[in-house]
Amino acid sequence: MTRETTNRGVQEMYPESDAATKRELEGLANSISQFRAAVHHIAGQQKEPAQAAWQMDLARERRRNAQRRILLEWAVAATAAMVLGIAALGPAVGSYRNHEAQLRAQHQEQILKQREADTALLDQVANELSVAVPDSMQPLAEMDADYASYQTTGKTEKKNGRN
Amino acid sequence: MEQIAASELTAPAREQAVLDLADFDEVVRLYRPRVFRFLLASLRDRDVAENLTQDCFLKAYVGRAHFRGDSSLSTWLMKIAMNLVRDHLRSKRMRFWTKTRETALDPIDVSDWVPDGRSSPEAELIARTQVAHVWQAVSALPAKQRSVFVLRFVEEMELKEIAELTGMNPSTVKTHLYRALAAVRASVMERSC
Numbered sequence: 265m266t267r268e269t270t271n272r273g274v275q276e277m278y279p280e281s282d283a284a285t286k287r288e289l290e291g292l293a294n295s296i297s298q299f300r301a302a303v304h305h306i307a308g309q310q311k312e313p314a315q316a317a318w319q320m321d322l323a324r325e326r327r328r329n330a331q332r333r334i335l336l337e338w339a340v341a342a343t344a345a346m347v348l349g350i351a352a353l354g355p356a357v358g359s360y361r362n363h364e365a366q367l368r369a370q371h372q373e374q375i376l377k378q379r380e381a382d383t384a385l386l387d388q389v390a391n392e393l394s395v396a397v398p399d400s401m402q403p404l405a406e407m408d409a410d411y412a413s414y415q416t417t418g419k420t421e422k423k424n425g426r427n
Numbered sequence: 428m429e430q431i432a433a434s435e436l437t438a439p440a441r442e443q444a445v446l447d448l449a450d451f452d453e454v455v456r457l458y459r460p461r462v463f464r465f466l467l468a469s470l471r472d473r474d475v476a477e478n479l480t481q482d483c484f485l486k487a488y489v490g491r492a493h494f495r496g497d498s499s500l501s502t503w504l505m506k507i508a509m510n511l512v513r514d515h516l517r518s519k520r521m522r523f524w525t526k527t528r529e530t531a532l533d534p535i536d537v538s539d540w541v542p543d544g545r546s547s548p549e550a551e552l553i554a555r556t557q558v559a560h561v562w563q564a565v566s567a568l569p570a571k572q573r574s575v576f577v578l579r580f581v582e583e584m585e586l587k588e589i590a591e592l593t594g595m596n597p598s599t600v601k602t603h604l605y606r607a608l609a610a611v612r613a614s615v616m617e618r619s620c
Contacts, residue, residue, distance in 0.1 A: 269583075288616075289612075307467055322481055323484070
């Protein structure tokens with residue numbers, strides 16, 4: 265594409281333009297034409313291509329390396345994700361364990377309290393059972409005592425009367 | 428053999444195009460400069476362009492059984508090159524942590540290679556500056572616009588050919604080209620002022 269054809273290509277894009285714009289577009293076409301020449305020049309400086317087979321061996325080797333690199337990158341990313349996951353879950357697991365220990369301690373405390381209460385109840389029952397006469401039987405016991413004292417008094421009086 | 432639109436290919440020409448693949452060294456010799464130029468202008472990196480050129484021909488060689496001559500050999504190879512550019516840019520975005528390659532061409536260095544001899548140093552300097560401005564403007568274009576711009580103004584392809592190569596509608600190609608040209612024009616004007 266010569267400068268003229270580039271100019272035509274640019275002008276095609278701006279069909280309705282005044283003289284000033286046309287001049288500006290010519291300048292742009294000139295710049296693009298220079299750019300094209302520069303790219304061709306740089307590409308032309310590239311060393312002569314080697315045998316196609318050798319080039320393709322290089323490409324194959326590079327592709328294998330790229331595949332290995334991608335695998336390695338994924339492995340590193342997976343490891344990093346795992347480490348991050350563990351780091352993030354660590355405190356959560358710790359707090360769960362702590363919570364579990366607290367529950368266990370509370371449960372044991374409850375059991376202890378229950379045992380103490382049971383012991384107190386058993387002591388109370390034992391105390392009440394160890395009393396000779398229960399409260400409910402106390403009137404009968406008193407009556408029995410009165411009767412006993414009455415019998416003793418009667419016998420004495422009889423003995424005194426005989427004497 | 429270069430720059431043959433698919434519609435212009437006759438049956439014997441198609442057969443010839445398929446047969447051409449048999450002598451792959453010749454295919455590489457004929458089309459390598461064009462593929463390399465396109466990749467260089469698209470990516471602005473000599474080493475990457477060189478590697479992708481090799482990849483392009485490897486892909487063509489591996490997939491040569493699938494080439495049925497529906498389009499010209501040149502169009503088929505350029506299609507492969509375009510896909511490689513797209514894949515490369517995508518993987519570059521994904522691997523954002525990799526540093527910019529040291530071989531990336533500097534616009535000032537590029538302008539040092541303006542080929543045609545100028546009458547005066549001033550004219551030469553102006554030409555170099557112009558090239559640097561256009562190069563920077565082109566590299567800032569979105570990928571599709573850049574491809575269309577490079578194919579049209581560096582590779583001298585017709586709109587119909589570009590449409591076939593990119594799989595776009597000719598009017599879409601024209602729109603992309605118009606936008607690219609407008610962006611380059613604005614950028615060059617801005618830099619010149």
